[in-house]
Amino acid sequence: MIICSLFLVYSFVIIMPLPEFIDEPILVQARLLPDGGAQPTAFIWRERTYLIADWGRQWQEEAGGAMWRCYLVRTPNLETFELRLNRAAGRWVLSRAWLKATTG
Numbered sequence: 001m002i003i004c005s006l007f008l009v010y011s012f013v014i015i016m017p018l019p020e021f022i023d024e025p026i027l028v029q030a031r032l033l034p035d036g037g038a039q040p041t042a043f044i045w046r047e048r049t050y051l052i053a054d055w056g057r058q059w060q061e062e063a064g065g066a067m068w069r070c071y072l073v074r075t076p077n078l079e080t081f082e083l084r085l086n087r088a089a090g091r092w093v094l095s096r097a098w099l100k101a102t103t104g
Helices: none
Strands: 020-025 026-031 038-046 048-051 054-063 067-074 082-088 091-098
Touching: 038 067, 038 082, 038 091
Parallel strands: none
Antiparallel strands: 020 091, 026 038, 038 048, 054 067, 067 082, 082 091
16 A cells, blocks of 8 residues: 655745835834833824734834834734834834735
């Protein structure tokens, strides 16, 4: 008797749109972490509130003579945003957005 196993391999590609460079101030609701850091949980951009469902990578970089903490976040409808915090100025900025294409 020959025993065979058949494994189906599914491959798929997630195609993300190109980012839009926004660079606009935003209001952010954030959870304060024990280490003094912040974890954004929601933000308001162009009079719309976006809840954050998932957090990606975080990094720091210098831009325009200021140090920025950068957060890659995703909303429940799978739109991705790069939020930036200038702690010294207490300023949040929406840097980039990967928005779903709209039909209409």
